[in-house]
Every structure is written in C-alpha cells, then in structure tokens.
Amino acid sequence: xxxxxxxxxxxxxxxxxxxxxxxxxxxxxxxxxxxxxxxxxxxxxxxxxxxxxxxxxxxxxxxxxxxxxxxxxxxxxxxxxxxxxxxxxxxxxxxxxxxxxxxxxxxxxxxxxxxxxxxxxxxxxxxxxxxxxxxxxxxxxxxxxxxx
Amino acid sequence: xxxxxxxxxxxxxxxxxxxxxxxxxxxxxxxxxxxxxxxxxxxxxxxxxxxxxxxxxxxxxxxxxxxxxxxxxxxxxxxxxxxxxxxxxxxxxxxxxxxxxxxxxxxxxxxxxxxxxxxxxxxxxxxxxxxxxxxxxxxxxxxxxxxxxxxxxxxxxxxxxxxxxxxxxxxxxxxxxxxxxxxxxxxxxxxxxxxxxxxxxxxxxxxxxxxxxxxxxxxxxxxxxxxxxxxxxxxxxxxxxxxxxxxxxxxxxxxxxxxxxxxxxxxxxxxxxxxxxxxxxxxxxxxxxxxxxxxxxxxxxxxxxxxxxxxxxxxxxxxxxxxxxxxxxxxxxxxxxxxxxxxxxxxxxxxxxxxxxxxxxxxxxxxxxxxxxxxxxxxxxxxxxxxxxxxxxxxxxxxxxxxxxxxxxxxxxxxxxxxxxxxxxxxxxxxxxxxxxxxxxxx
Numbered sequence: 387x388x389x390x391x392x393x394x395x396x397x398x399x400x401x402x403x404x405x406x407x408x409x410x411x412x413x414x415x416x417x418x419x420x421x422x423x424x425x426x427x428x429x430x431x432x433x434x435x436x437x438x439x440x441x442x443x444x445x446x447x448x449x450x451x452x453x454x455x456x457x458x459x460x461x462x463x464x465x466x467x468x469x470x471x472x473x474x475x476x477x478x479x480x481x482x483x484x485x486x487x488x489x490x491x492x493x494x495x496x497x498x499x500x501x502x503x504x505x506x507x508x509x510x511x512x513x514x515x516x517x518x519x520x521x522x523x524x525x526x527x528x529x530x531x532x533x534x
Numbered sequence: 535x536x537x538x539x540x541x542x543x544x545x546x547x548x549x550x551x552x553x554x555x556x557x558x559x560x561x562x563x564x565x566x567x568x569x570x571x572x573x574x575x576x577x578x579x580x581x582x583x584x585x586x587x588x589x590x591x592x593x594x595x596x597x598x599x600x601x602x603x604x605x606x607x608x609x610x611x612x613x614x615x616x617x618x619x620x621x622x623x624x625x626x627x628x629x630x631x632x633x634x635x636x637x638x639x640x641x642x643x644x645x646x647x648x649x650x651x652x653x654x655x656x657x658x659x660x661x662x663x664x665x666x667x668x669x670x671x672x673x674x675x676x677x678x679x680x681x682x683x684x685x686x687x688x689x690x691x692x693x694x695x696x697x698x699x700x701x702x703x704x705x706x707x708x709x710x711x712x713x714x715x716x717x718x719x720x721x722x723x724x725x726x727x728x729x730x731x732x733x734x735x736x737x738x739x740x741x742x743x744x745x746x747x748x749x750x751x752x753x754x755x756x757x758x759x760x761x762x763x764x765x766x767x768x769x770x771x772x773x774x775x776x777x778x779x780x781x782x783x784x785x786x787x788x789x790x791x792x793x794x795x796x797x798x799x800x801x802x803x804x805x806x807x808x809x810x811x812x813x814x815x816x817x818x819x820x821x822x823x824x825x826x827x828x829x830x831x832x833x834x835x836x837x838x839x840x841x842x843x844x845x846x847x848x849x850x851x852x853x854x855x856x857x858x859x860x861x862x863x864x865x866x867x868x869x870x871x872x873x874x875x876x877x878x879x880x881x882x883x884x885x886x887x888x889x890x891x892x893x894x895x896x897x898x899x900x901x902x903x904x905x906x907x908x909x910x911x912x913x914x915x916x917x918x919x920x921x922x923x924x925x926x927x928x929x930x931x932x933x934x935x936x937x938x939x940x941x942x943x944x945x946x947x948x949x950x951x952x953x954x955x956x957x958x959x960x961x962x963x964x965x966x967x968x969x970x971x972x973x974x975x976x977x
Contacts, residue, residue: 468557475565487565491572499583507556511585520583 415476422466422473429458429482459489467493468506559587566591579631597640599664601628603647610648611679617648625656632663640664644673648713650687658692665695665703670730673710677737685740685763691716696723708733715741722746725754732756732774740764747772758799780805781822806834813837818844825849826880830856833863842867848876848937857916858891864920869898873920876937877906877913891919899924903931909960917964927972932961934977 415423432454440446462470467490474483494502503510510517558566570578570591582592603624609615624647643664649657657674664672676689691714696703706728716739725731726749733756736742742762747754748771757772758779759765767786770778775792781801787808789795795812799820806813813819814837825831831849845867847860857875864870902920907913921930934957958976965974 468561471561471565471569472557475561483565483568487569488572490569494581495573495577499580502581502584506558506584508558508584509556517583520589 418473418476419469422469425458425462425466425470426473426477426479426482429485430479433481455485462489465505563591592634597637598642599631599635599640600642600644601631601646602644607646607648607677607679621647621649621653625653628660629656632660635663637667640667640669642671642673643667643669644671644675646673646675646677648678649676649689650678650683651689652687654689657689658695661692662695668705670705671708671733672706673708674712674714675710676713678713685715685738688713688715688738688740690714690741691720693717693720696720696727703728704730706731710735710737711739712737713739715739717741718743718745725749725752729753734758735760737761738763744768747775779820803834806836810836814840817841818846820846820848822848823850825851825855825857825859827855829859831859833859836866839867840869843869843871844874845870845872846874846876848878850878850880851912852880853910853912855912857912858919860916861891861919864896864899865894870896871898872901872903873899874903874905875916877904877908878937879906879908879910879912893919893923896924897926900926900928901930902927903933905933905935905937907932907934907957907961909957914960914964918969921964921969921972924970924972927970929973929975930970931975931977932964934958934961 433451436447436450436454440450467486470486471483471490474486494505497505502508512520566588570581573581579592582589601624603620606615606620606624610617610620628645643660645657645660661672661674674689678688691711697720703724704727706724707730709724709731710733712735716736718741721734721736721742722745725734725747729751730753732753734754735756735758737758737760739762741764742759743764743766745759745765745768747757747769750773752772753774754772755774756777757770757775758777759768760779760781762782765782765785768780768788770789771791773791774794776794777797777799778789778792778795779799780787781799784802784804787805789808789812792812796816797818797820798809798812798816800806800809801822803821803823816839819839819842823831830851845864847863849857849860851857857877860875864873899920902917902924904913904917907917917930917932921927961976965976
C-alpha cells in the first residue's frame with residue numbers, strides 16, 4: 387500500500403479488532419485537506435495502473451509516468467505544491483513526495499531570490515545590511531540567474 | 535552521478551495576491567533539504583539568502599560534491615575564456631563550498647578542471663577534506679587540453695599523507711585519477727588498505743611504472759590504466775575483477791587470475807596473447823586497431839568468443855584500406871548482440887579494386903553503430919556487409935561525428951563541410967536502398 391500512514395492505521399485496526407469489517411472504517415486524516423488528498427489518490431492510482439500495464443518494461447513505466455507527471459503539473463497551481471508536499475509527507479507516500487519536491491525545485495531553479503520569496507510567501511528576517519553581506523560573499527552563486 | 539531530471543513547470547507565475555500564506559515554513563527541515571537536494575549545489579547555495587532558517591540549512595547538503603568545469607574547459611580551448619581567470623574562479627568556488635559544508639559524510643567528491651602542481655596546496659586540502667568526510671567515490675580529472683603540456687608539471691598526488699595514516703581511507707570504493715602523478719606503490723597501498731575499493735581508473739600518470747594487483751580479499755571489480763607513458767608491467771591476481779582496460783604501448787601483462795573477467799578494453803592487439811585464456815568468458819570487448827595497408831586489418835586466429843555480446847572496435851584507417859578484416863572477428867562471436875565501430879579516417883588513397891567477401895547469415899546481431907561514418911568505400915563496404923548478413927538486425931545508428939568529438943559539449947566538427955555533407959548523403963542513399971528491416975538512424 388502506498389499511503390503508509392493509512393496502512394499503519396489498518397494494521398493497528400487489525401491488531402485491536404479482528405472481527406470488524408474493514409470496508410466501512412473511517413480513517414481520520416486531520417492534517418490533509420480534501421483537494422490535495424484527491425490529487426494524491428489520483429496520482430497513486432495512475433502510478434499503480436502504469437506499473438501494472440508495463441510489468442516487465444521498467445523504461446516504459448518511467449516514460450509513461452513522466453508524461454503523466456508533466457500533464458499533472460499543468461493543472462496544479464505552483465502554490466498548491468506546498469500543500470501537496472505536506473499531504474504526501476503526512477501520508478508517508480514516498481513517490482509522490484519525491485515528485486512534488488522535484489517539482490518545487492524545478493519551479494525555483496535558476497530564479498532570483500525575490501521570485502523565490504514571492505513564490506513561497508517568505509519574509510526576510512535578516513538585519514539591514516546582513517543580506518547584502520551574504521550576497522557579496524556568495525557572489526559566484528548569483529551568476530546566470532533568470533530575469534524576473 | 536545520478537542526475538534526476540526535473541519536471542518542467544509551465545506556469546511559474548507569481549501570485550498577484552500579495553498575501554500568500556507562508557506554508558513552506560511549516561515543512562520540517564528534512565523536507566526542505568529534500569527540495570534543495572534536487573537543485574545544483576550552486577542554486578541550493580543561493581537559497582541561504584532567503585532567511586535565517588534557509589541559511590542554516592545549506593551547510594547540510596549536498597552529499598555529492600561534483601565540481602564540473604568541462605564546459606568552461608572547452609570555452610578556454612576555443613579561446614573564448616582565459617585559463618588563469620577561470621582557474622581562479624573555480625578555486626574560489628570549490629574552496630567556498632567546502633568551507634561552509636557542514637555535512638558529516640559525503641558520498642562523492644569530483645573535480646573536473648585543468649589543474650597542475652601550481653595549485654597543489656589547494657588540491658591537497660580538498661583531498662584531506664574528502665577523506666575526512668569518509669568519501670566513497672573520489673574523482674580528480676585534471677585533463678589537460680594542450681597535448682604538449684609538460685607531464686612533469688602535473689599535480690602530484692600527496693603520497694606522504696597516506697603512507698603514515700592507514701585509517702583514513704577505509705570508506706573508499708572508487709578512485710579515478712586523470713592527468714595526475716601517482717605511483718604504483720601508492721596505488722598498491724590503496725588496494726591493501728581500502729577493503730571496499732572496487733573501482734580504480736588511472737589516466738596519464740607518468741609516475742606509474744609497475745603495478746601488482748593481488749590479494750585474496752580484493753574487492754576490485756574495475757581496473758583501467760590508460761596512456762601511462764612509463765608503464766612497464768602489471769601482474770593481476772584479482773578474484774573479483776570484472777572489467778579490465780589497458781591502453782598504451784607494449785608492456786609485460788600477466789593475468790594470473792581473473793575468473794570473473796567480463797569486459798576488456800585494450801589499445802592494441804599484442805595484449806591479446808596475455809588475455810587469450812580469458813577471451814572465451816568475455817561479454818564485452820573493446821579494441822583499437824590500425825588499418826593502413828590495402829589488405830587492411832588482420833586478426834590472428836582465435837577461438838570462438840562464445841559469451842561475447844558487445845563488441846567495439848576503434849579503427850585508425852587510411853582511405854583505400856579495407857575493414858572487411860573485421861568480419862572474421864564478428865563471425866567468431868556467434869552470439870554478438872551489438873557491434874560498434876568508430877572510424878578515424880586518414881586521407882591516403884590506394885587505387886580502388888573490387889573486393890569479394892563471402893557472406894554468412896548472422897542471426898544474433900541486433901544492433902550496429904558506426905561512429906565517424908565517412909561515406910567512402912572503406913566504411914560503406916563494411917556497413918553493406920553487415921546490413922545484408924545480419925538478418926535479425928533491429929537497429930543501425932550511423933553517427934556522422936568523429937569519434938573523439940562525441941560526448942564533448944558543443945562539438946566542433948573537425949570534418950570540412952564538404953566531407954561532412956558527402957557523408958550525410960551517402961548515409962541517406964544507404965538508407966534508401968532498404969537493405970534491412972531494421973530501424974535506420976542517422977545522427
């Protein structure tokens with residue numbers, strides 16, 4: 387089962403209550419909102435489907451998965467990515483977590499610091515002049531950055 | 535190094551609403567480090583300017599330090615950049631990164647740039663750093679683009695560090711040293727004191743003279759010695775050796791024991807004799823031959839290469855010569871799956887005469903690749919033979935780039951425009967002849 391947190395829940399249930407039917411159990415997921423959860427479930431189903439279709443051919447699986455992932459990213463707003471990472475982390479869904487982390491990395495790749503701040507909604511907590519000093523110290527890492 | 539491909543974000547649009555909630559700060563440190571680990575070290579470093587928290591994260595990554603200056607080296611080679619200036623920048627880049635690195639261990643440390651003994655104090659420091667972090671894969675590629683560079687001025691690997699302190703290299707699994715002066719004694723020392731060492735690759739070390747590879751617990755799987763001008767002899771007793779490569783002039787080569795040898799790369803034919811008892815077990819073989827006479831390349835008689843699946847032959851040939859001498863070699867490998875030949879053509883012409891060759895159907899050959907296709911009689915003859923005899927061929931790749939240009943960023947095609955065009959047209963004509971059902975790719 388991909389959603390390890392859910393699996394854990396089932397395991398615990400089975401240990402405590404052998405006779406109860408699992409089909410009507412409600413699993414509380416307080417930290418996950420419905421929208422990211424829906425996306426994760428779709429992602430998981432798709433992943434399992436592609437894997438089943440291409441049981442022998444690992445390359446094909448990877449290729450199809452990549453195509454699906456590109457399509458998915460077109461529909462997801464960049465800001466939702468953070469939600470998705472939090473959800474995937476809570477559910478302990480490793481593949482989705484890796485994918486969304488990569489997507490965030492791709493979004494901020496080669497972008498300026500101002501862009502990244504706006505993207506994440508981050509406030510700088512540096513003192514006046516502290517940031518300037520850091521930028522000077524690491525001047526070589528600011529070469530080749532995209533224009534905003 | 536595994537380079538993960540990042541998914542392409544079409545819409546990296548900034549939110550118009552200024553009050554975007556800062557959810558990213560809710561992620562635990564490991565998550566943020568995970569995101570940063572997919573960026574290049576340079577980009578990840580930049581995020582340390584975002585806020586105090588991000589600044590504290592940077593020292594904890596990455597575990598793989600790859601300082602690759604290949605692109606810059608080619609710019610310097612083409613006269614677009616200055617070696618002195620770029621070298622200074624590169625040194626600063628490496629030193630700054632190492633200074634702020636707080637990781638407790640690193641897996642890989644690689645530097646690819648032209649350095650010589652003038653930068654010894656810096657490079658010695660890097661080696662100390664890598665060893666102190668328990669590095670597993672160490673690669674120093676100081677390839678000099680100038681072929682006449684004085685080899686005695688190459689960087690000298692610090693022998694003194696290692697002969698005294700035996701505990702510091704237990705973690706090493708792979709060591710690659712190119713254009714660096716390292717002695718046989720030091721390599722043997724590494725082999726005896728690094729119980730996990732699996733891969734050793736030495737390229738252009740003029741201090742390497744003799745090498746004795748022995749040890750019943752030796753984990754060594756890969757050993758390649760390339761172009762070491764003063765190399766004289768090597769003895770091999772390696773129970774786990776799978777891949778052996780030697781390119782250079784004739785030496786005393788004694789392979790006493792290599793029961794798992796699967797892949798061999800050799801620079802010329804004389805090494806065949808020493809390896810004759812291992813030929814039958816090889817799965818892949820890579821050879822370099824010359825073909826300057828009319829008759830062309832000739833191979834000695836040898837036994838059937840029953841396990842051979844991959845064969846690569848690099849041929850230095852003059853135009854009027856013949857490559858049909860390769861056919862007995864291909865025939866000797868009844869289960870050959872893939873054949874690659876690289877052609878380096880010189881322009882001395884011989885009068886053309888028709889050559890006849892008997893064709894035997896080859897049932898197993900699935901893939902053929904020609905690198906450096908010139909579209910002349912010499913290579914067309916061999917290609918036609920292969921297309922007509924390999925009845926189950928699935929793919930043929932005709933690569934028009936010269937062999938030593940392949941893999942280089944922004945290749946400068948050394949062929950003149952006219953020759954290159956002629957090659958492409960000849961390849962197209964061959965394709966149109968439809969001699970085979972296989973997929974025909976022209977690059």
